[in-house]
Amino acid sequence: MILSEIDSNIKTRKIDDLYDSPVIVYVNKFTEESAKQFIVDMQRAEQNKQSIVPIVIDSYGGQVYSLLSMIDTIKRSKKPVATVAMG
Numbered sequence: 001m002i003l004s005e006i007d008s009n010i011k012t013r014k015i016d017d018l019y020d021s022p023v024i025v026y027v028n029k030f031t032e033e034s035a036k037q038f039i040v041d042m043q044r045a046e047q048n049k050q051s052i053v054p055i056v057i058d059s060y061g062g063q064v065y066s067l068l069s070m071i072d073t074i075k076r077s078k079k080p081v082a083t084v085a086m087g
Helices: 002-020 032-047 064-075
Strands: 025-027 053-057 081-085
Touching: 025 032, 032 053, 032 064
Parallel strands: 025 053, 053 081
Antiparallel strands: none
C-alpha cells in the first residue's frame, strides 16, 4: 500500500517537473501553420510558472498576415516577452 502511494507520487512529480520546465517559443517561418503552433506554444508558456516568455526567431520571412497574428498574440500576453532574433 505505501509503496504504491510512493510510486504514484514519484510519477506525479516527474510529470509536474516536465510541466514546470520553461517553455521556449521557436519561430523559423511565418506561415499559417507556424502561426497556429505559435499560439499554442504561447498558451503553454502563459500557463507555465515561468516569469517570462522567451521567443527565438530564426526566419528568412514569410506571410505578413501570419506575422501580424503572432504580434497580436505577443501583445495579449500577460507575461513579459523576450525576443531573440537570430540569423
